[in-house]
Amino acid sequence: MDHAPAAPSPAAEAKAAPRLAADADEAALTRLHPHYAHALRIEALLAAIPALVAALVIEAALRDAALLPPGLIAGAVLVVALVLVIRVPLRRWQARGYHLGADRLRVVRGVLWHSDTIVPFSRVQHIDVSQGPLERLFGIATLTLHTAGTHNASVALPGLAEETARAMREAIRAHIRREEL
Amino acid sequence: MSVPPAQRTAPLGVVIGALASLREAILPAVAIAFSGIGSGSRLAVALGVGLAAVLVGTLARYLAWRRLTYTIGPADIRVEKGLISRTARAVPYERIQDVSLEARLVPRLLGLVAVRFETGAGGAEDIKLEYLSAAEGERLRQLVRARREGAPDEGPPADGAGQGEAGEQVLFAMGPRRLLTLGLFEFSLAVFAALGGLLQYLDNVSSIDVWNVELWRGWIERQGSTIARLGPYAQAAAVIAGLIGLALIGFATGVVRSFVRDWGFVSSLSPRGFRRQRGLFTRTDVVMPRHRVQALVIGTGPLRYRFGWHDLRFVSLAQDFGSENHMVAPLARMAEIGAIAEAAGYRLPGPGLAWHRASRRHLADSVLLQSGALALIAVPVALYAPFGLSFIVLGLAVVVAALNLYAWEFRRHGIDGDQIVTTTGFLSPTTRIAKRARLHSVEIAQGPLGRWRGYATLHLGLAGGTLAIPGLALAEARGLRAAILETITAAAPAARRAVPADQAMSAAQSGLSASLRAT
Structure with a gap:
């Protein structure tokens, strides 16, 4: 897990922000910290290990039955796991981004299921900055904005450098005033 | 400022608790009476167990009543309760979304209400005081509103047509005729599900094996052969009679249900918000402050729509006795709904709206x-x-x-x-x-x-x-x-957007550039 994700090429940049409209909300997105891709990789790896072990066990159990050519199941699982560990985290990282506006935060995510959320600061109820063990290892943090809405009751923005997350929290907190619902 | 005294809820509440424990004791007592426990003297055993349950239940409720106090403080409402482990909860006035009064049948007969302080956090988190006298409940409600909003800012409408509170204006009311119409649209066969539940219960407490297929098959065959002897016309008539009976039961269920739930339905606008009173046995009285209305939902049913009926609900954070939205008008014409919507500050989509x-x-x-x-x-x-x-x-x-x-x-x-x-x-x-x-x-x-x-x-x-x-x-x-x-x-x-925003932004940007350097 030591190879750094490829520097964002212009093509990838265009993919992350597909259509640039004149609208301020379509301004260029800020990428997440590259360590986020590493964290995603480790996460995928941890999830893949049990599946690999299970595949090996099945291989061993079916060896005598000779139903399938040896190595087919484990090989297939290995290929899927490799894709999930190497390719998918990079794509997920590329698909994510955010834009901190003067009065709103835009959070973009999703490779297949794309979502593009804007939360006006005046509607933020409270803010969390959280770090899981993996995130702490990589020095990144998740910023979560809570709103009073039932949909998007909390909008999470993971993969920020820790100090960025804290700075953003302070920036947004400056906007929050007690407001009647 | 002097410390306000801690108060207890109404002592009559213990009576209600005793009645509730009596109700809870009946079923086990009946079960014992029907079961084989104690063979000869089982009736006495059943009575004894029932009596003991009532005594224990009443005592527990009495102690709970003794140990529960509430304090109407200058900034919050505090409730302390618990027999052995005391819990104290304080809710600041500004967190209280609304005070709702609920009067079930028995408390209502005794002139008591359950008072709930809704915080918007959802049912279990709310403070509930069971029971206070109706007057005390109303006083608390007024007090909380006054504390919460300072002085009532909106002048009450001079219109004297309303009832109850001063300046209250009735927006929508349902007479028995409208209720009957609503009931007919609420056709429901849920009563059969309830019957199924009852059968299950009978099965548990009695020796009749309800789920024994043989029993039912024998019964049906006996009846079936009787019907079969009557010939095809009688069979057809039996089927039709059965369907008509089913329809009657369905309509009756709907009518009874809507009468019980919505009897005396009144939606009114008081200076403090939208007030709704309804219920035949359990009379509820809920007020939703005007500014808490988040959206309107105008719904209808496939059949009632053909007759031009709609319903109106308010969306808000507070829950309406378990249902998501606050029902304001269960069965109304569009014109009536338009008037209520206008009172809430909304407009129905007119012809000018570009769809x-x-x-x-x-x-x-x-x-x-x-x-x-x-x-x-x-x-x-x-x-x-x-x-x-x-x-x-x-x-x-x-x-x-x-x-x-x-x-x-x-x-x-x-x-x-x-x-x-x-x-x-x-x-x-x-x-x-x-x-x-x-x-x-x-x-x-x-x-x-x-x-x-x-x-x-x-x-x-x-x-x-x-x-x-x-x-x-x-x-x-x-x-x-x-x-x-x-x-x-x-x-x-x-003011919120201007100065601090820019400063904070620059702080955030410096943070960003720091993270960029780190990469």
Whole structure:
């Protein structure tokens, strides 16, 4: 897990922000910290290990039955796991981004299921900055904005450098005033 | 300031508790009476057990009453309770969304109410005082409102037509005739489900084996052979009589249910908000402050829509006795609903509203997907099933396509003034009206198909409800989002946006550049 994700090429940049409209909300997105891709990789790896072990066990159990050519199941699982560990985290990282506006935060995510959320600061109820063990290892943090809405009751923005997350929290907190619902 | 005294709830509440424990004791007592426990003297055993249960229950309730105190403090309401481990909870006045009074049948006879302080956190978290005298409940409600809002700011309307509180104006009321109409539309066969439950219960407490198939088969065969002897006409008559009976039961259930729930339904506007009183046995009295109304939902049913009836609900964070939205008018004409909406500061969509529909690509995709799936099913059916069946499946595919095309016409949305309006459904159209400035977030979501074909679903963050517009062309979704955000940010007081924002921004930007350097 030591190879750094490829520097964002212009093509990838265009993919992350597909259509640039004149609208301020379509301004260029800020990428997440590259360590986020590493964290995603480790996460995928941890999830893949049990599946690999299970595949090996099945291989061993079916060896005598000779139903399938040896190595087919484990090989297939290995290929899927490799894709999930190497390719998918990079794509997920590329698909994510955010834009901190003067009065709103835009959070973009999703490779297949794309979502593009804007939360006006005046509607933020409270803010969390959280770090899981993996995130702490990589020095990144998740910023979560809570709103009073039932949909998007909390909008999470993971993969920020820790100090960025804290700075953003302070920036947004400056906007929050007690407001009647 | 002197410390306000801690108060107890009404002592009569213990009587209600005793009655409740009596009710709880009856079932086990009956079960013992019917079971084999204690053989000869089982009636005495049953009585003894029942009496003991009542005594213990009453004692527990008495102790709970002794140990529960509430304090109406200068800044909050405090409740201390607990026999062995005391818990104290304080709720500041500004957190109390509303005070609702609920009078079930027995407390109502004793002149008591259950008072609940709604905090918007949902049922279990709320403070509930059981029971206070009705006058004390009303006094608490007024007091909390006065503390919460300072002096009541809006002058009461000079209109004296209302009843109850000064300046109350009745917006909507339902007489018995309207209730009967509502009941007929609420046709329900739920009573049979309840019967099933009762049978199950009988099975548990008695020796009759309800689920024994042989028993029922024997019974049906006996009855069936009797009917079979009567010939085909009598059989047909029996079936028709059965159906009529079923329909009667269904209507009766609906009528009884709506009478019990909505008897004496009155929605009124007082200076403090929208007040609703309803209920035959359990009389409830709920007030929703005007500014807590987040959106309106105007619904209807497939049948009542044909007769021009609609219902109106308010969306808010507070829950309406378990249901999501606050019912304001269960069965009303559009004109009546329009008047209530206006009182809440909303406008029904007029002829001037420019309606927009979902993208045609989205329509084409849903038709293709749904009818295509049916057409695919038709292939194996044509190959393996008896001839003709596949035509039914293909016909279904055509019907589904037609329904989609038809429904598309009825799925509309529009923006007017400060509102956003959506309508869905052609059998029973539902209209949602929300103030754009009351929305909390805007999300454009796209699935793989939507990304490929260029349409998206717009999810709007509404407090206490959901509001989404599916199948919008991407450009339109972006335009709508920009319009909504413009309203939201314009609604925020200017002072909030100006100075601290820029300073904070620069702090954030320096943080950003730091993280960029780190990469």
